[in-house]
Amino acid sequence: MAATKNRATAAAQALIAAGADVNAKDDLEDSAYLYAGAEGLDDILEMTLRNGADLRSTNRYGGTALIPASEHGYVATVRMLIEAGVDVNHINNPRWTALHEAIVYGDGSERYQRVVAALLDAGADPSIRDGSGRTALYNAQRSGQIAIVSILRGHA
Template sequence: MSSVSQPATSSAAATTTSKRVDPSLNGPLQQAAAANDAARVRELLARGAEIESRGHQGRTPLVTATKNRAVDAARVLIDAGADVNAKDDIQDSAYLYAGAEGYDAILRMTLDHGADLKSVNRYGGTALIPAAEHGFLSTVQMLIKAGVDVNHVNTPVWTALHEAVVYGDGSQKYQDVVTALLDAGADPNIRDGQGRTVLANARNNGQTAIVRILLNHGGAQ
């Protein structure tokens, strides 16, 4: 008799302790994440939506929230255990995208929840490289402090320092980014794919203020 009743008890226990996943809720979760509806995200997760489900372009709900700068929704997802390093079909994760776009609030959350500082985007670059490219000083400083390699070379053979000069306009924000990178140990003499140093690129682009900064930090032609 005990051999008959015991499996039934065990099965009931398993049912009550395991979380049911309801795939029908994954679409609404993506929508709530995009709309920054934190309360709805929390409700759907509690009802059984899959936190790592994939939507448009292979985005997880957290990547969807990040690409919509939905800070409140991202916070709920991260606090619930969403993977900050999960990438979509074009190799963007919440961490990488927040860094690239200067979404510092979300970036800070990803850094506090296990962001992989060595992960790279589809161009083979760390989060620091596009942050420097866009002149996002606070983001650059945050990533430097976190420990991202300031001398990482991406697939186009550029470092963060190269991209701040190649894509920058030499304005004050780019001067500040270049200074922050150099002060953090960025090597001004790493050459790009055409054999050019950062100093050579700065001179070619007429960025006289940045040329002076590079010369003061050991930059060579």
């Protein structure tokens, strides 16, 4: 975790090669795998995926690595996690999916459009309602994300 949080890729690589558990969690419930995914540290994320990352592992918010990666608009990271097999419809403790977070925390820019499209292409269900009963489409409309609205409607 220390190597990952310090973005020390070479140190993380050495520790993983020496047998460090990529799923071991710190007191914040982060693991090297979860943190690398959440922060878009794709070099370290790739190493964790090759070395036993638990794709069902969740952070302190009950979210998989895909949810914060989507929140931050990390397109390559989102694609890597989807390709690895992370559940695109996992619902975290606040009752949001990766799709919800990409819209609620995103700004509708091109990178968020690409994240939303990747999630939808991977089977994200836009009809899932958040804890307030809102769909992804409703949240996109409410925040004026016209391009995201179009993408969502195009996948209906």
